[in-house]
Each structure stands twice: as C-alpha cells, then as structure tokens.
Amino acid sequence: MRPGCVWCGRRFQPQISLADLLRWAPLPQPQVCVACAQRLKPITGPRCPACGRAQATATICYDCERWGDDFVNHAVFPYNSDLKAYMQQYKFQGDYRLREVMQPILRRALAREVYDVLVPIPVAAETWRTRGFNQVTAWLTDQPYQQALVVREATKSRPQSSKTRQERLRAQQPFQLAPNAAMVLQNQRVLLLDDVYTTGRTIRHAAQQIYLGGAETVTSLTLAR
Amino acid sequence: MGDATLWFGRRLPVPGPATQPGKPALVAHHQQWRCQRCQQVVPPGDELPEHVPYCRQCLNLGRLTAHTKLYTITEPNRFSRVVDGGLTWQGHLSDHQQRAAQELLQRVRHQESQLLWAVTGAGKTEIVYPALAWALAQGWRVAWASPRVDVCLELAPRLARDFAAIPQAVLYGGQPVPYAYRQLTICTTHQLLRFEHAFDLVIVDEVDAFPLAMNPLLLGAIDRAQKPQGCRLLLTATPDRQLQRLVAHHQLAVTYLPLRYHGYLLPPLTVQLAWRWREQLTRGKLPAALMRRVRRYHHQQQCFLLFVPHVADLAPVVQVLRRLGLTDGTTVHAQDPDRQAKVQRMRDGDLTYLVTTTILERGVTFPNVMVLILGGDDPVFSTAALVQIAGRVGRHRDHPRGDVVSYCQSQTLTVRRAQRMIVQLNRRGRQLGGRP
Ligand SMILES: [Zn+2]
Ligand SMILES: [Zn+2]
Ligand SMILES: [Zn+2]
Numbered sequence: 001m002r003p004g005c006v007w008c009g010r011r012f013q014p015q016i017s018l019a020d021l022l023r024w025a026p027l028p029q030p031q032v033c034v035a036c037a038q039r040l041k042p043i044t045g046p047r048c049p050a051c052g053r054a055q056a057t058a059t060i061c062y063d064c065e066r067w068g069d070d071f072v073n074h075a076v077f078p079y080n081s082d083l084k085a086y087m088q089q090y091k092f093q094g095d096y097r098l099r100e101v102m103q104p105i106l107r108r109a110l111a112r113e114v115y116d117v118l119v120p121i122p123v124a125a126e127t128w129r130t131r132g133f134n135q136v137t138a139w140l141t142d143q144p145y146q147q148a149l150v151v152r153e154a155t156k157s158r159p160q161s162s163k164t165r166q167e168r169l170r171a172q173q174p175f176q177l178a179p180n181a182a183m184v185l186q187n188q189r190v191l192l193l194d195d196v197y198t199t200g201r202t203i204r205h206a207a208q209q210i211y212l213g214g215a216e217t218v219t220s221l222t223l224a225r
Numbered sequence: 226m227g228d229a230t231l232w233f234g235r236r237l238p239v240p241g242p243a244t245q246p247g248k249p250a251l252v253a254h255h256q257q258w259r260c261q262r263c264q265q266v267v268p269p270g271d272e273l274p275e276h277v278p279y280c281r282q283c284l285n286l287g288r289l290t291a292h293t294k295l296y297t298i299t300e301p302n303r304f305s306r307v308v309d310g311g312l313t314w315q316g317h318l319s320d321h322q323q324r325a326a327q328e329l330l331q332r333v334r335h336q337e338s339q340l341l342w343a344v345t346g347a348g349k350t351e352i353v354y355p356a357l358a359w360a361l362a363q364g365w366r367v368a369w370a371s372p373r374v375d376v377c378l379e380l381a382p383r384l385a386r387d388f389a390a391i392p393q394a395v396l397y398g399g400q401p402v403p404y405a406y407r408q409l410t411i412c413t414t415h416q417l418l419r420f421e422h423a424f425d426l427v428i429v430d431e432v433d434a435f436p437l438a439m440n441p442l443l444l445g446a447i448d449r450a451q452k453p454q455g456c457r458l459l460l461t462a463t464p465d466r467q468l469q470r471l472v473a474h475h476q477l478a479v480t481y482l483p484l485r486y487h488g489y490l491l492p493p494l495t496v497q498l499a500w501r502w503r504e505q506l507t508r509g510k511l512p513a514a515l516m517r518r519v520r521r522y523h524h525q526q527q528c529f530l531l532f533v534p535h536v537a538d539l540a541p542v543v544q545v546l547r548r549l550g551l552t553d554g555t556t557v558h559a560q561d562p563d564r565q566a567k568v569q570r571m572r573d574g575d576l577t578y579l580v581t582t583t584i585l586e587r588g589v590t591f592p593n594v595m596v597l598i599l600g601g602d603d604p605v606f607s608t609a610a611l612v613q614i615a616g617r618v619g620r621h622r623d624h625p626r627g628d629v630v631s632y633c634q635s636q637t638l639t640v641r642r643a644q645r646m647i648v649q650l651n652r653r654g655r656q657l658g659g660r661p
Contacts, residue, residue, distance in 0.1 A: 132290070
C-alpha cells in the first residue's frame with residue numbers, strides 16, 4: 001500500500017502528467033498532498049531587503065532599522081499559523097519525519113543563494129538528548145555543510161520561544177567557534193541556516209562568531225520570517 | 226517520581242535515564258514495532274537518527290520512542306466517599322426519562338455494558354445522573370468521554386454544577402488546567418490513551434461521532450482505559466449500523482428514548498430538488514426556493530443554520546446571502562479559531578444565521594432555530610450527520626417545532642435513510658404519546 005501524505009497522513013494520488021509517463025523516467029515522489037502543499041505559500045511579493053519579511057513595500061522594516069547594521073537574511077515562508085503548526089509538530093513534538101516536507105523546498109532555496117560554506121545553527125547538547133535531532137541539519141539532504149559553531153554549555157537556560165522580545169535582545173552570546181573552524185571559514189562567503197528569524201538576535205550572535213573565525217561575508221537563510 | 230497519584234491508573238512515559246523502572250513504550254513483535262500506548266504498528270521509516278523508531282500515531286500526547294519507558298500504578302480508587310454520589314442537581318425527570326434512567330441504573334449495578342439510544346433533545350445527560358450518582362457513591366472511578374471536544378466543553382460546567390460535591394478533571398488537547406487525580410474525569414476519547422485499567426465505568430457520549438466511529442486506535446483506548454471487570458455506557462442519538470447490529474443480535478443491552486423531553490416529535494426532514502446548485506453558486510446564485518425561504522426568515526427575524534458540504538462553499542454562499550440583504554450572519558468551520566465566540570453571538574441574538582460545515586451538527590443547542598442543508602446529498606453528510614443536523618431544530622419547549630429542509634441534486638440512499646430513521650423514531654415516540 002502507498003504511504004500517505006507525510007504531514008497529514010491522508011492517502012493521496014500523486015499527480016502524474018502524461019509527459020511524465022512518456023518520459024519513462026522514475027516518477028517524482030511527492031511527500032505531501034495537494035492540500036498540505038497549499039498550506040505552504042512562499043514569500044513572493046515585496047519584502048524587507050534586510051530581514052526578508054513579507055510586507056507591503058520593499059523598504060527596510062522598522063525592526064531592521066533599529067538594528068542599524070547591514071546584515072542580510074532571506075526567508076522562504078512568512079511565519080504564519082501554518083508554519084507555526086508545522087514547527088510545532090516538527091520541532092516541539094519532535095516529529096522527525098516532517099523534515100521531508102521541507103527538504104525539497106530548502107534544496108531549491110539553497111540553490112538560489114550565493115555562498116562558499118554553509119553553516120547551520122547548532123542545537124544545545126540538552127536539546128540533542130531530548131529531541132534527538134538538529135531541526136536545521138535534518139532539512140539538508142546532500143548539501144555539504146560545516147558545523148563551525150557549537151552552543152556554549154550552560155547558556156541555554158530557557159528556550160528562546162518562551163522569552164519576550166526584550167529578554168531575547170539582551171541574551172548573552174550563546175555560540176562559540178568549533179575547534180578548527182577558522183580553517184574552513186577563512187576568507188569564505190558563509191551562509192548561516194536557521195529555522196525561524198524572529199528578532200534577528202540569534203542569527204547576529206552566530207554571524208559575529210563566524211566573522212571572528214575569519215569569514216569574508218556572512219549572510220543567512222531561514223525557513224520562515 | 227514525585228506525586229504518586231499522577232500514575233494511578235495511567236500509562237505515562239518516565240522522565241530521565243533508561244535505568245528508571247517501567248516497561249518499554251515500543252515493543253518489537255514479528256519484526257514490527259508496536260506502540261504500547263496507542264497499540265498501533267510503527268511503519269518502517271518512522272524513526273529518529275540512529276534508527277530509533279518513534280510513534281507518530283499518538284505523537285500529540287508526547288513522543289514515545291524505542292528508548293522511552295512507560296510506568297503505571299494500579300488504580301487504587303483512593304477517593305473519599307460522598308453521600309448520594311455528590312449529586313446536587315435539583316431538576317426532575319419526566320416519566321419517560323425516569324424509566325430510562327432506572328434501566329441504566331440497574332445495568333450499571335450489574336456492571337453490564339449498554340447503549341442509551343435517545344433522540345436529540347431527549348435530555349440524555351440528566352438521564353445518566355442516577356446511574357452516575359450510584360457509581361460515584363460506590364467509590365467507582367468514572368470517565369465521561371466524547372470524541373468531540375465541543376461536547377466535553379459543553380458538558381464539563383454542567384457536571385461541575387450538578388455533581389458539585391465530586392472532584393472532577395477535564396482533559397483535552399490544549400487544556401488550561403493540568404491533570405489531577407479525580408474521581409470523575411471528563412475528557413476526549415483521545416485522552417483515554419493515557420490511562421490503563423483506571424475506570425470502573427466509562428461513559429462514551431456521542432459514540433457514533435467522528436473521529437471515534439470505526440477508529441481502532443480510539444476504540445482500543447476505551448478498552449484499555451476501562452478496568453477488566455468494569456463496564457461502559459454508550460450514548461447516542463444516531464447509532465451506526467454496527468451498533469444497531471449488536472443491539473439486534475442481543476450482544477449489547479439497549480435503552481430507547483424515542484421522545485424529546487418536552488414530549489414533541491422530531492421535525493421531519495424535507496427534501497427539495499436543487500438542480501446544479503454548485504454551478505448556480507459560481508454565478509452568484511442560490512436555489513430559488515432557498516432564497517425565498519431565507520428572505521422569509523429574514524422578514525420574521527427567524528434564526529437559521531445553513532449547512533454546506535465544504536469549507537470552500539462557505540464564502541460564496543454567505544456572499545449571496547449578504548447581497549440579498551441578510552447582513553447579520555457569518556460562517557463557521559472546524560478550524561475557525563472564533564467558532565465558540567460566533568456560536569455564542571448567535572445564542573445572544575447578535576447574529577441571525579450561521580453558514581456552517583458539519584462541525585455544528587451536534588453538541589450545540591440554540592433555543593429557536595431553523596435548519597437548511599445545501600447539498601444534503603453530498604457524501605460528507607452521513608445518515609447520522611443528517612439526523613443530528615435535523616435534531617438542532619425544536620429543542621426548546623417554547624419552540625418545539627420548525628423546518629428542516631435539505632436542497633439536493635438527487636434523492637440519495639443516505640438522505641432516504643435519514644428520513645426513515647426520523648420516521649421510525651417518531652413512530653416509537655407517538656406510542657409514548659408524542660405530539661407532532
Ligand atoms: Zn497532507
Ligand atoms: Zn526587516
Ligand atoms: Zn502510539
């Protein structure tokens with residue numbers, strides 16, 4: 001029996017065109033049904049040039065203006081109720097299989113980025129123990145990456161998601177460079193990869209450390225903003 | 226492991242290292258992993274890195290992996306005895322209700338499982354009270370479970386008021402109050418997965434409702450939550466064919482109550498043909514007969530519910546109604562975050578109509594409402610759903626009659642079965658002196 005949609009579990013007929021059949025090639029294997037695919041609407045219209053959030057105009061947003069730097073993030077999806085539902089099940093309930101929903105999407109998004117070294121945001125050892133996976137690297141299929149950052153011990157007192165904006169902005173640097181990170185970062189264009197850009201604090205902490213490691217430029221890609 | 230009462234009659238994952246006591250949550254059997262909480266097979270590929278299988282079927286109760294252990298303390302029924310089972314309800318039952326209530330009580334005394342088949346608006350909750358009070362007075366642990374969270378939410382305040390002397394817990398996904406060990410538990414059937422041989426009596430309210438019907442996961446949950454020597458009481462207005470077969474073959478004891486508490490019969494389900502209504506709708510039109518009817522309701526300030534098959538039908542239908550000048554209505558569906566609020570505004574008279582999917586088919590009561598069904602022949606409307614929808618009408622003794630009209634492309638078997646069920650119930654009701 002054909003397995004159902006990896007997200008909602010419903011069985012569905014993959015849409016196969018006559019051209020697919022005539023091509024005699026292995027058929028593409030869709031992981032999600034049409035209804036679930038429609039829940040995922042990428043950001044296509046105007047967006048903030050700095051953080052990538054969808055908005056009415058293509059001017060720099062208020063939050064980014066307050067940062068006052070020239071950091072650039074790209075985001076695939078708006079962080080709306082559908083993305084929250086996805087992250088809730090994938091990250092907080094620990095449904096590792098849901099990585100498959102985003103793998104092809106991240107593959108295409110990464111192909112559009114210009115970089116030499118991909119550095120995913122790491123998770124703390126405690127998270128590894130309870131969740132059992134890094135929600136960011138699980139989206140990667142065969143794209144090479146460098147785990148150039150590690151989470152400092154005893155900094156992860158409380159999950160980011162339970163903090164207020166003010167608390168998050170005051171947060172201490174949670175990352176340090178992995179041993180020998182400088183060797184892979186030296187003079188490279190580095191792309192950070194994270195799940196959700198909320199205040200931009202985490203990604204900037206990560207970028208600071210990457211610059212210390214000798215990177216030439218640091219930009220980032222997040223699944224949602 | 227902290228407060229021991231948390232583990233009484235429950236089956237919970239043990240936090241901390243694998244050296245803790247408990248049984249493995251996932252057990253390998255014939256080269257398949259099976260979850261010990263929901264009893265479902267873990268399909269190959271549902272695994273974490275390092276090939277650690279985990280169960281996705283009951284994931285929303287907290288993830289169980291092959292490394293998790295489950296722990297239970299045998300239910301000790303550690304409750305202080307309350308006189309009269311804590312019943313503080315002051316109302317009284319009609320003669321028919323009284324007879325049904327006594328039948329239920331007798332079977333519960335003999336720990337016999339049974340079905341109460343009572344029409345919509347029969348007052349089935351109160352009919353259960355004497356049996357429930359007796360069970361609680363014996364020190365039994367009781368669960369009142371329903372597949373529908375709306376039913377639980379409507380029930381909980383009533384039971385809190387009518388059994389004021391009994392400590393109660395209300396459990397559903399996203400509940401605001403954490404679990405506590407209580408003699409009476411009101412919960413969704415899904416929550417029963419967390420229990421093991423806890424309840425002497427399990428009452429299953431709206432037993433035929435989605436998602437319980439034909440769902441082996443939830444049916445198994447009821448089996449495991451009930452003590453082996455315990456019994457259960459199933460409540461429904463619209464038993465499915467499987468339940469009806471059990472009754473017909475004398476495998477399940479049944480009590481009928483074919484008459485509403487106010488003594489009036491069920492309003493019949495009328496069918497009107499509406500040719501190609503969906504095509505009409507794309508051109509911004511509704512069937513002419515339906516438009517005439519809603520205009521009349523509008524003039525009379527009569528409230529109504531208009532059921533449509535799919536969420537996608539809601540917006541076009543409400544647009545047509547608004548263009549007709551019916552501006553004081555809105556739409557509801559299952560994922561609507563404002564569902565409760567909109568239902569309340571309808572009850573308060575702020576709204577005169579709701580266009581809705583089957584989500585309002587049961588568990589919600591309006592004192593004086595008419596019901597229209599657009600596309601009643603669509604497969605989303607099962608026989609039970611149609612009878613339940615019809616049952617929204619005539620609930621109050623001041624407004625015991627009303628219209629139930631289904632606009633269909635064709636007379637389907639499902640619609641005819643629903644009409645037949647209402648006719649049969651009314652035939653029985655008439656024998657009890659029911660008034661049309
Ligand atoms: Zn799906
Ligand atoms: Zn911005
Ligand atoms: Zn399970």
